[in-house]
Amino acid sequence: MPGLTDCEMRLRNSLDELNQSPLVHVYDSEPGRVREEIGDAQAMLANARAWYGVDLDETLGRCFIRFNKFACYWRIEDPNIELSGEFRIRHFLSTMENEPPEADRESEAEQLLYSQYRVLDDAPWGGAGDFVALRIQPDVASPELWYHDFQQNDLLLDLDYCAYLDALAITKGVLGWQYLFADVSLQDEELGTFKQDLTDAMTVLPDLFPEHDYGPLKERLRERIR
Template sequence: MTDPLNPLTRSETLQTESIREIVQNPQFEATYEQEDVTFPLATFDPLSDEKPEWADVRLSDELKECALRFVSLSCEWVSTSPRQRIYGEFSLPHLYLAITRDPPRYNDQATESERELLAGLRMIDSAPRRATGEAAFIRLEPHKETLEIWYQDRYLFDERNNTQGFLRMELDYCEYLETLRLTKGAFGWQLLFIDASLRAPGFRAHVENLTNMLDVFPAAFPEYDYTPLRDRLEARR
């Protein structure tokens, strides 16, 4: 419920409306959790924090404006049609909680550059209920006005060139939230925004899920334009 004394921001309204769209659509079975609204990200100044990982890290005004104030916002869903199964899930923590937690762990194959990369990553989205291992991260870097977003998938693992399964996304955090509204967290959607082919056998389930999503969503959610996502999928097949 919305607190009349503390109304939702535009970004929060758009995300909760997107969840409502899939929850109320009979073509899907969906559950969601919306935790309490807390403080805005704008009240957090990393430059005043004494932690070494925050040295010269800056949060842009755009990031502060689009960041959600919910302690967490999550949704899991599946389509009801047995012919075209589509699955999705996302779990968004408050960005302050995300960026003040520990970085992801690395395996013993990690190169020095990969260890340096992972040291700056903080998880911003995941699928904890289905435990697929897919997740998105924001990268804390000094003197960067726009912080990078990285995606992890076990099928991106390459024992020679990508021993941790991480690739940078072509989105910033605000764009990530915008695209999440379109995809509702359909599994594999982040792959449409990284530099990778989806022809490997490991991506077959993702490609099927995305193909079914792009078949069903335009009619289920006609207020959105799915043409750019369809073009991205075709370019990666």
């Protein structure tokens, strides 16, 4: 894959792994067209500053991608296990162009939070309105990531932008994986389905994709089901 950045290569390889697995049924996918006109990582950082007034940390150049859209919806349908996953992301400047999601919130603090959201990842096929957003704030060089889930909760994630893309490549977007990086307990009744699904995922995915290290994700799962 000549001409791809390291992060683009990791994401494309992740999609290839899904497509090549005999147990995974990929219902829809978009490998992403590279937008060459974006330039390099330094040009992206400069344009984010010039166009949106965001002075980003230069370390974000490590996860520079130029895909217009990179997406997948997949399922594992086995007599003993059912798992599904999906994701839809775009390059950083395209994410910044998004209008903030509509906020059905009353407090000024929540209205402000939503006005700073720019949707990074969502689930257009099988999701229930959940999304992950960058929170764009003045003088914050590394934007926070927030997960808006099916229960209308807004959860701060223990991930930055680069770490999110790294985790996406490993988790393959299995539904609910973001809870592994949120301050929640999967023992809560409303999250019971995700407790089982993520437990299954941390059993099945390492067998399907043994070249990845799932140890840190398994430890996060253990922390959230204690």
